[in-house]
Amino acid sequence: MIDVYSWATPNGHKVHIMLEECGLEYKVHPINIGAGDQFSEAFLKISPNNKIPAIVDPDGPDGEPISLFESGAILLYLAGKTGKFLPEDVRGKYEALQWLMFQMGGVGPMLGQAHHFRIYAPEKIEYAVNRYTNEAKRLYGVIDTQLSRHEWLAGDQYTIADIATFPWLRSWQNQGVELDEYPNLKRWFNTIAERPAVKRGVEVLASARKPLQDDKAREILFGATQYKRH
Template identity: 55%
Template sequence: MIDLYYWGTPNGHKISIALEEMKLAYKIYPINILSNDQFDPDYLKISPNNKIPAIVDHDTFDGQPISIFESGAILQYLGRKTGLFYPQNERKRIQVEQWLMWQMGGFGPMLGQNHHFSKFAPERLEYPTKRYQAETKRLYGVLNTHLQNRAFVAGQGQGEYSIADMAIFPWMLTHEWQNIDLNDFVNVKSYFERIYAREAVQKALAISV
């Protein structure tokens, strides 16, 4: 059994999607970030950076529970644990990892800043809003170009669905907050619709806490 410390954010969705896709048993422990649950001392023992998600896996390789924070690290762990959506072949694995890191280092943080300055900041500031909206559009353009004649970001030919796609997809759910029209990125739009239609994704997105 895996304990999932979760809230319904893009980073939270990544792990619920992975757990559903990999058909792993899990129990949700809500961490209400609007109420600052992430600063609870017990939670900080699991996630010292006071962010969600985090997991505790009780069914491990050495029989001892293991706690993991950072969504990318969790995805890699789950991929290794199950042998699913994270290939063992080194060339294929590199393709997955570079797009996972692209999301972790750029697509997530830049879109997150866009969310803040475009929707949540107490005052609207022109410079950072335009800066992060422009970087968001650039990143969507990078993804759109890469997805030309590809179904997924990693793998040969049409590509193979992987943990990289599970990481990228949830950040697109709020594209309207980001001042993004998916019709301007036709390959991304098809990619988004393809992943959104998956049964496991639908189950994960239906979670309410």
């Protein structure tokens, strides 16, 4: 059974969904990032970047336990372990990998910044809000164009690229986006949202997460605690 150290965030949900899609047995260990669980000594041994999610698989590739952090790396590991959601042919594999990298390097960081400056920042900085809202819309446009040509991000197969991207787009309203303006993306989004494994995955730890309202949690996530060397 795989141990999953996670929280109900887009990056956490990527791994929850993948585990559900692959039919793997797993046990969830909540890492409440608003309470500072990510800075515990035990978690830092697994995830030295103090970010969720992380996993420990007692049945690693050599029969020995393996721990992994970074959601993209975990998706690749689980795809390799199960032989699912990553094409076997070389061309198809790299088609999927480029869209996975697109999510890791663009969609996640940029939409994360949109969330921060639109919702969490203590002061509304117009330049930052406009910059990241516009970048969110640009990224949605890139995805919409790709999906006007293909059923899925990497072509004709549902892959880890779709699994990685979908959770970040669930908060489209918080990013200043109107989903109706991206009809191909909306079709893709609604199709994924109806998958039984996805429905189960997005519910993992969802009831434990509370709105970020108190000053202590904000300080932990965005203040000096976050930038302290651990």
